[in-house]
Amino acid sequence: MTTRPAAPRKPRARSQARIDAILDAARTLLAAEGVASLSIYSVAERAQIPPSSVYHFFASVPALLEALTADVHAAFRAALQAPIDHATLNHWRDLSRVVEQRMLSIYSKDAAARQLILAQHGLTEVMQADRQHDLELGDLMYEVFNRHFEVPALPTDVAVFALALELSDRVYARSVQQHGQITPRMEEEGMRVFDAYVGLYLPVFLPKRVAAP
Numbered sequence: 767m768t769t770r771p772a773a774p775r776k777p778r779a780r781s782q783a784r785i786d787a788i789l790d791a792a793r794t795l796l797a798a799e800g801v802a803s804l805s806i807y808s809v810a811e812r813a814q815i816p817p818s819s820v821y822h823f824f825a826s827v828p829a830l831l832e833a834l835t836a837d838v839h840a841a842f843r844a845a846l847q848a849p850i851d852h853a854t855l856n857h858w859r860d861l862s863r864v865v866e867q868r869m870l871s872i873y874s875k876d877a878a879a880r881q882l883i884l885a886q887h888g889l890t891e892v893m894q895a896d897r898q899h900d901l902e903l904g905d906l907m908y909e910v911f912n913r914h915f916e917v918p919a920l921p922t923d924v925a926v927f928a929l930a931l932e933l934s935d936r937v938y939a940r941s942v943q944q945h946g947q948i949t950p951r952m953e954e955e956g957m958r959v960f961d962a963y964v965g966l967y968l969p970v971f972l973p974k975r976v977a978a979p
Contacts, residue, residue: 785823787813789837792830797877800885804830828891831882835892838879839899841872846906850914858915858972859961865907866934866957873938873948880947884939897932904928916973926967934960 791812795803804827810817824830845868855861873880883896904927911917911927920926934956941952948956 781823784815784819787815788820788823788830789833792834793837793878796831796834796881800881801831806830831892832895834878835882835895835899838872838876838882839896839903841876841879842869842899842903843906845869845872846903846910850910852914852975852977855914855974858911858964858968861911861914862961862964863957865910866960869931870938870948870953870956880942883935884942884948900928900931901925903931907931914975916975917968920967926964930960930963933963 788809791809792804795808795812806817806820806824806827809830810820813820820830824833846865848868850861850864855864873884882892904925907927908917908920937952937956937959938948941948941956945952
């Protein structure tokens, strides 16, 4: 008789409450003071728990930041998966604008997301986690585009949508570094960069599906 591998255990309610408190404290500090303000001790003080409790769940500040990066990208995924009115789309650029504006809305409302993804902090672990999440978002974005339009075959050696996301983020990052926020002008520039790169692989006129599946 074969046995199935045990499913990973979910944290118990009390442990999950501690994790949530730690992440909330880290997010608050990150939004207010940036990555430099974070330490295990500052997070513990903010969360009003012993530092040993923080270490129990997160062995280092980079581990904590990776968890926050995963949270931010979960919000991005939810934004991509939210319903889109197929009837309002006349061109693939209409869809591009919808999804990019949803991403920008998250950056606008979440200072911690701007600090993690767009600010200059030089933390390799966070940048690697962000890049991996971008690959996943790129795959999801391809599915969204292909649901509404007849997307042609794309290169297999280049993650087109993921790279487009990275390029537009570079524009938004420049705005955050110069102005502390993504200005309306740089929002437009970031969307133009996204469209320009994706437009190298999608024809100007992409057939729209009769109805989104």
